[in-house]
Amino acid sequence: MEMESKKKKTIFSGVAPSGNIHIGNYLGAIKQWVKIQESGEFRTIFCVVDEHAITVPQDPEKLRAKIMEVAALYLAVGIDPEKSLIFIQSHVSEHAELGWILNTITPLGELQRMTQFKDKSQKQKSILAGLFNYPTLMAADILLYQTNLVPVGEDQLQHIELTRTLAKKFNAQFGETFVIPEPMINKTGARIMGLDNPENKMSKSAESPNNYIALLDSPETIRKKIKVAVTDSGSEIKYDREKKPAVSNLLTIYSLFAEKPIEEIEKEYEGKGYAEFKKDLAEVIIEGLSPLQAKYKEFENNPDAVMAILKKGAEKAKETASRTMSEVREKIGFV
Ligand code: AQP
Numbered sequence: 001m002e003m004e005s006k007k008k009k010t011i012f013s014g015v016a017p018s019g020n021i022h023i024g025n026y027l028g029a030i031k032q033w034v035k036i037q038e039s040g041e042f043r044t045i046f047c048v049v050d051e052h053a054i055t056v057p058q059d060p061e062k063l064r065a066k067i068m069e070v071a072a073l074y075l076a077v078g079i080d081p082e083k084s085l086i087f088i089q090s091h092v093s094e095h096a097e098l099g100w101i102l103n104t105i106t107p108l109g110e111l112q113r114m115t116q117f118k119d120k121s122q123k124q125k126s127i128l129a130g131l132f133n134y135p136t137l138m139a140a141d142i143l144l145y146q147t148n149l150v151p152v153g154e155d156q157l158q159h160i161e162l163t164r165t166l167a168k169k170f171n172a173q174f175g176e177t178f179v180i181p182e183p184m185i186n187k188t189g190a191r192i193m194g195l196d197n198p199e200n201k202m203s204k205s206a207e208s209p210n211n212y213i214a215l216l217d218s219p220e221t222i223r224k225k226i227k228v229a230v231t232d233s234g235s236e237i238k239y240d241r242e243k244k245p246a247v248s249n250l251l252t253i254y255s256l257f258a259e260k261p262i263e264e265i266e267k268e269y270e271g272k273g274y275a276e277f278k279k280d281l282a283e284v285i286i287e288g289l290s291p292l293q294a295k296y297k298e299f300e301n302n303p304d305a306v307m308a309i310l311k312k313g314a315e316k317a318k319e320t321a322s323r324t325m326s327e328v329r330e331k332i333g334f335v
Pocket residue numbers: 014015016017018019024025026027028029151152153154155156189190191192193201202203204205206
């Protein structure tokens with residue numbers, strides 16, 4: 001088993017326990033994690049990246065609850081602790097340690113270019129150094145496990161590119177240490193747009209909850225949010241990113257939940273209006289989320305079992321992480 005897993009390529013990904021996990025996170029990233037795990041072809045590692053959540057101020061009690069919520073959601077969507085490593089980032093202190101070391105080889109200019117920092121810092125009254133340094137911590141998360149592939153949404157591409165740059169730089173400066181990871185992006189669903197504004201991505205930190213459908217939204221809330229979702233001028237249900245960005249986004253969501261090609265859905269709704277399409281879309285989402293919501297309840301009612309899984313996961317993760325860190329400390333000249 002150990003021999004076999006050594007030959008497998010490593011997959012690493014994570015979600016920050018900030019705000020409500022939404023269908024953008026699910027369709028862009030988490031849903032494919034389960035497929036990858038089930039293929040049995042990879043060593044799969046999924047982390048609740050709590051140290052990323054505190055790059056903007058968090059209420060400690062709410063953060064604690066969110067961390068457990070995200071972990072239970074991982075399990076509810078089908079991440080199986082028998083097949084994948086699942087753990088909390090802050091339980092493996094090597095993440096912060098490598099993050100610091102990577103900061104010391106990261107040019108300021110590289111971080112200043114990050115579009116996510118530019119977007120997120122605009123929403124903050126006081127911009128914290130941690131928000132600026134977030135991408136180096138993310139690089140550490142990935143590099144600690146000698147990750148080959150990182151399944152993420154499109155918004156994370158720039159951060160993966162930086163991770164590659166830092167890994168190459170470290171290897172060149174101190175000798176071969178890190179595997180150079182590659183992004184793994186879904187063909188559709190890699191960028192689900194906000195329901196209230198199809199110009200921007202659906203986001204956990206959006207001002208209005210009408211921007212997103214949370215994985216734990218009730219059927220009534222889902223119906224309401226889809227009803228008020230922005231549409232485009234005209235009445236045709238047609239996929240056209242340029243001319244009909246809002247309807248194209250809704251079609252993408254429909255297609256991914258119903259597992260039907262977009263053209264087929266367009267045909268079904270020929271001559272029908274937005275109201276009918278939206279009504280059906282809400283039901284498709286409700287149906288798609290209902291199994292994971294039911295499973296979530298089981299885990300929510302059993303936090304001790306979830307914590308036991310996370311602790312075991314952290315112990316296993318630490319085996320690889322500490323091996324990488326020993327090598328890093330030695331290479332950079334620590335005694
Ligand atoms: N709109 C999206 N469409 C597709 N994929 C998305 N992801 C995020 N938004 C979309 C992917 O979800 C994974 C986890 O995201 P994250 O927790 O790292 O945080 P984020 O990307 O910063 O998510 P948000 O929604 O914008 O939340 P805030 O504003 O709170 O940080 C990643 O793989 C991401 O690509």
